[in-house]
Amino acid sequence: MEIDVVLPCLDEEAALPWVLTRMPPGYRPIVVDNGSTDDSVRIATGLGARVVVEPRRGFGAACHAGLLAATSEVVCFMDADASLDPSRLPEVTGPVLAGRSDLVLGRRVPEAGAWPAHARIANAVLARQLRRRTGARLRDLGPMRAARRAELTGLGLRDRRFGYPLEMVLRAAAAGWRITEVDIDYLRRAGRSKVTGTVRGTVRTIGDMRRIMAETARETA
Template sequence: MTMTTASDPVQVILPCLNEAAALPAVLARLPAGYHALVVDNGSTDGSATVARDHGAAVVSCGQRGYGAACHAGLEAATAPLVAVMDADGTLDAAELPRLTAPVLADDADLVIGAREPTDASAWPWRLRWANRRLAGQLRRRTGVPLVDLGPMRVARRDALLTLGLRDRRSGYPAETVINAAAAGWRIEQVPVGYAPRIGRSKVSGTPLGALRAVIDMSGAIRR
């Protein structure tokens, strides 16, 4: 794999659907050398304009779906090291250096943030249930001792593109782990804080949404 150094820029891919309220605070927390790439997945609240006004690069993704937005960002990125994180305020971009460090040191190929709630309301029961089920399925499938399939992760861009990721919905993170494990990648987890989101979730804000996400991810694991 192509080596990266601490002086190389990192692009932070932020899949975005109607996150205008959260973006200013999210972007303000980016460390020096970490550059935002907001992937607008059909927002109607001016998210793209807010992102540009706060210094982020913006690309559009017409195909709806979390995986579609993530992959569009991956293809548009130019930095050797990329991070992916949600744009809803639940994750703190200031913690990204702790995830990039093992990759930069060549101690890991993929680092995933393991969420630790900062507030009881940050992780409702339906999301904890979904996470436990999916993490267990992934452990059995890959042998990787994951405790959380969290939405913050770091890897080298060119290496990610070799994984042949096909899922364009909520199964994208699970497929990333499965294909990376099959390719012999070293996968680690680092604890990260998880705060209540700003606004209402489009995927997991309802029991039905959580169920759909589990179905997508379970399908990716079975495949």
């Protein structure tokens, strides 16, 4: 079985060679370019990745464009910044392929200096809220994840900003999905994060996620 891997990308020329050359056999990278001004597209194409261009800016817009472009039965998502090792993808897809889980998140186990304190604290607070809201035993809103493509498209995900990963979990839980975690290494990324690298970026992301929490709560009330 071949598995598509969605990689939202914005100026990741420094990270892409490492990421793409570490893809396990049978895992097909789909690099979704979201407005890069560097050589990301050229590098991705040269290393054999399928490149999808999503002109609408936003992390969720890039993720969803990759999901719609995917054709495999099971699809993965992961960051393209070299903070996650693609060689760990089989551990994330394994429970889905075995029928033990419907959505698997890679719980990040950070190496020293990989995860800024402000982002780590914000993630812990969010994970606690998710446990209360969904009943799933989650400790992280892991960016490396896997699920079946048809079921994911059926969730009707609407957010196109940083709330997309949270909306996926909330709607999956509301649909009765079995949501589980596996531990994966979290590495120092190549370059500066657009999301967690600054307090401002983290605050913006938290704002998107609070909005998604409120919207889905109203819909399921």
